Amino acid sequence: MTQNIKGFSKLTKEEKINWIAQTYFSNPAEAKTVITQYWNNNEELQKLHDEFIENTLTNFYLPYGVAPNFLINGKSYTIPMAIEESSVVAAASKAAKFWSERSGFKTTIIDTEKIGQVHFLFDGNADELEAFFDCIKAKFWIDTDEFTKNMQKRGGGIVNIQLINKTHELEHYYQLHATFNTKDSMGANFINTCLEQFAKTLVNEAQEYTPFLKENRTIQVIMSILSNYVPNCLVRVEVSSPVDNMSDDKSIEGKEFAEKFATAVKIAEIEPYRAVTHNKGIMNGIDAVVIATGNDFRAIEAGVHAFAGKDGQYSSLSHAKIENGIFTFWMDIPLALGTIGGLTSLHPLVKFSLEMLGKPSAEELMQIIAAAGLAQNFAAVRSLTTTGIQKGHMKMHIMNILNQHHATKEEKLQVLEYFKDTTISHSLVVDYLESLRS
Numbered sequence: 001m002t003q004n005i006k007g008f009s010k011l012t013k014e015e016k017i018n019w020i021a022q023t024y025f026s027n028p029a030e031a032k033t034v035i036t037q038y039w040n041n042n043e044e045l046q047k048l049h050d051e052f053i054e055n056t057l058t059n060f061y062l063p064y065g066v067a068p069n070f071l072i073n074g075k076s077y078t079i080p081m082a083i084e085e086s087s088v089v090a091a092a093s094k095a096a097k098f099w100s101e102r103s104g105f106k107t108t109i110i111d112t113e114k115i116g117q118v119h120f121l122f123d124g125n126a127d128e129l130e131a132f133f134d135c136i137k138a139k140f141w142i143d144t145d146e147f148t149k150n151m152q153k154r155g156g157g158i159v160n161i162q163l164i165n166k167t168h169e170l171e172h173y174y175q176l177h178a179t180f181n182t183k184d185s186m187g188a189n190f191i192n193t194c195l196e197q198f199a200k201t202l203v204n205e206a207q208e209y210t211p212f213l214k215e216n217r218t219i220q221v222i223m224s225i226l227s228n229y230v231p232n233c234l235v236r237v238e239v240s241s242p243v244d245n246m247s248d249d250k251s252i253e254g255k256e257f258a259e260k261f262a263t264a265v266k267i268a269e270i271e272p273y274r275a276v277t278h279n280k281g282i283m284n285g286i287d288a289v290v291i292a293t294g295n296d297f298r299a300i301e302a303g304v305h306a307f308a309g310k311d312g313q314y315s316s317l318s319h320a321k322i323e324n325g326i327f328t329f330w331m332d333i334p335l336a337l338g339t340i341g342g343l344t345s346l347h348p349l350v351k352f353s354l355e356m357l358g359k360p361s362a363e364e365l366m367q368i369i370a371a372a373g374l375a376q377n378f379a380a381v382r383s384l385t386t387t388g389i390q391k392g393h394m395k396m397h398i399m400n401i402l403n404q405h406h407a408t409k410e411e412k413l414q415v416l417e418y419f420k421d422t423t424i425s426h427s428l429v430v431d432y433l434e435s436l437r438s
Helices: 013-024 028-036 043-050 088-100 126-143 145-153 188-207 210-215 254-270 272-292 297-308 348-356 362-385 389-404 409-418 426-437
Strands: 064-072 075-082 106-112 114-122 157-165 173-181 219-227 233-242 318-323 326-334
Touching: 013 028, 064 088, 064 362, 075 088, 075 272, 075 348, 075 362, 088 272, 088 362, 106 362, 114 188, 126 145, 126 157, 126 173, 126 188, 126 210, 145 157, 145 188, 173 188, 188 219, 233 362, 254 272, 254 318, 254 326, 254 362, 272 297, 272 326, 272 348, 272 362, 297 326, 326 362, 389 409, 389 426, 409 426
Parallel strands: none
Antiparallel strands: 064 075, 106 233, 114 173, 114 219, 157 173, 233 326, 318 326
16 A cells, blocks of 8 residues: 655655655656656756646646637737647637638627625624725725735726625625726736735724624634636627638538538537537637646636526537628637736746737737637537538547557558548557558
8 A cells, every 4th residue: 555655845856756656656767767758958947847836746748839820800810729639729720711711800808807705704784794894995995005006007906896795695694796907917816915905904994893893793704715707807709701601611502501500509509418518619729828828727717617607507608690691600708818927927938929929918818819719619510510520530630549559650651541531430540550560
């Protein structure tokens, strides 16, 4: 049985690797080789990577590719994507080219509001608390001025603070619900610092509030934390074209394709089982760019999927319609992003990505990433409603199969030629490879 270890975080990197290799692997030398072969030869860069997180052993690389030909609001972009899934970059690139020939993507920032909350319990009645809140509300701005002055200089800061009564859901439970504008930073640290000061102000002022002293009322802060659900940090992206111009495939007419496509999206709007996979396709494009630009893809995923279920049933994020012979495909999506702070000034590839995108503001990055998501969704639904998803995906995946079975260069060429116009599956590729070898 494996023994627990005390003081692991205090060990050197070499000691940590040795303990892992000796404790968990039948061949410790081989395990250490796997770890060390992914170290960066640049010692300074490796040290930077080591200090991003705790207990670092090595680096876990994702392929970094680009999708060219994105035309967004009349401006051309080549979009960086960090992802391991086959066909995502190719699909986004193909969709980008398709729409660049049809006036491109149109995007609009609807709002950039971000949210944080102080969750607390109060043992009095709501009227008492509301009177207290109205009395001290200005103090929340005054007490956080030291933290917000730099953000205010950039045009951001605290937008509003509300008292929310949640006692109908949990006894004695209330919130301070605060909204923020963090400009080009994602703003998590800024928001959380403000919220923790709000909590201190709330408690301190309550302890000196005469009506509370007379009635022996108390406020107990449970926690103070930003929310990754940002339904008002929203961007809209859309594409449109006459239906007659909707097909670049001779096997299907533009009008028929547009109608099938719109129906497929309607199915994702009403069927949660389909909607989850439909939206996962959107996030293939979004997450890849979020990662490449040093943003928090877990926060984006959580907020986006909450938004997809905001009306009580999980549904498609994207929508399609045909009116007066015009096909329109669009999406409103919440994206809380930053282009300054965090990894944006530390990780060399993040800086590379942002420079390739023209050093965008947070709002511009919202629009770029939304376009990548809609492009990916368009590519997936187009495949589903025409050739089927596996044809394109498996052509991209075939190299993974060949590498998994250690195919030589000559074997790869033969396999690729054989399956050029043939149905592809994992077992068929393996069987054909084995037939070559025998």
